[in-house]
Amino acid sequence: MTFKKTIPLLCTLFLFHSTQSQTLTDELRLLLDETLDSMHVVLGNKSLSAAIVYPNDAHWVRATGISSQIPLVAPTPDDAYEIGSVAKTLTSACILQMADDGLLSIDDTVGQWLGELPHVNPGISLRQLMQHTSGLYDVLTNMSLTQAMNADIDSIWNAEDVITDYIQAPLSAPGDGWSYCNTNYFLLGMIIESASGNPFYTEIRNRFFTPLGLTTFGIPAFEDFNQPVAHVWLDITGDGLVEDANFFYMDYMSLNSVAGAAGGYFATPLETSKWMRTYMRGDLHSPEIMAEAKTTIFAPGTPTTYGLGLMKKNFVGYTGFGHGGDLGYSASSWYFPDLDISISVSNNDAGTISWDLIVVVEELLQTIDDYNELNTGIADLYSADDEWQVFPNPFSHELNLQTSQNFSGRSISAKLLDAQGRIVFSHHNISLLNSTQTTLFDGLSSLPNGIYMVEIISDQGSRTQHKLIK
16 A cells, blocks of 8 residues: 655654764764655655664664654654564574574474474475575465454464464475565574574573663563554555554554564664664674575565575665565665665655665665765765766666776776666676777666666776666
């Protein structure tokens, strides 16, 4: 469901709260503030809350928009948002750390840890569960389960009952292909309990939240949860309009408990970013197990590849590892190893989904990149005298590179990326035979109209980026 609603003028005056670490300049803080506010206008959603964590615990946070309309209340960076399937990084990280500890192996099978379950092949490996190559049916797509949850929103479900009562025949044999499936993570939560003796949420808290000081993470169906939350806006009447559904949603224990290890957690964007940076840096696992986690495969239907409970994606020339998630709220959280920073964005409007938040992450990342370039006194990442131009802009069927300098005998590599950060074309070791001009790409007529980015890397390792329109 997509929803864009005109709200009263009073509400269009941006309500926000912003803080900064003393290690960040006022200029960069303001640029990031402006970027988030602009993306809130572009998306037309109720609120965005975002956080960026830098090395040495430096950080930027901001929340913009509205939490509730009557009374009019702005969100703050201290408000938690439901993070949906970003929680899969918690569950997979727990399994991976238990593998490091020798409590299990990622190549163990479901049958080694759990009893017989209908339609669940006991030979499915934990690796296949984390990677979504089990072939299992996703029980959350079963409308009978949705009806049962809605009929008794106060009930607390356990994963075994959800699977036993609502699973259907598998979509494919284990290992035959990739298909996103929440059932995989319900089973992983059960395996955590079988191997550790603790419920998955207790084991995750003991291994990660308590030692890392992450106090805003919580799963209300199973734990005490007192963190303030941004109100969620849902279409709960079926009239196509979202409304403040906070009191309904926070009492919706059947949904929260069913989501469980696949997506039941709340957290602030700041702590989500702290988590993602700590995890993706490899601070919690052996290098060997992190290499396994970050080995990704093609994920059809998505702009990412998928590893063991994490996604990999190109963002304006930077590789990001992370995850997105949706459960009324939506969230998108990513770590960028080249910069050693993490960016998380959360939304409280069901009319906006996690894939929409990818663009917000990209714009925040681009803001940082542009600021860093300007403040090193370099117009682009080549030397200041290298006046590279990519033309024409807008383009139709080809793109050319021109410079006033003589670069005969040198070579470059070039990538053409779409607005989602996906590589459309790439060429390596293009020889600059003509001293001032060369063709980068041709045969572009079939590309859809939109915004694109050309990234050029010289034979000396320097890089520049150019935004273009087709």
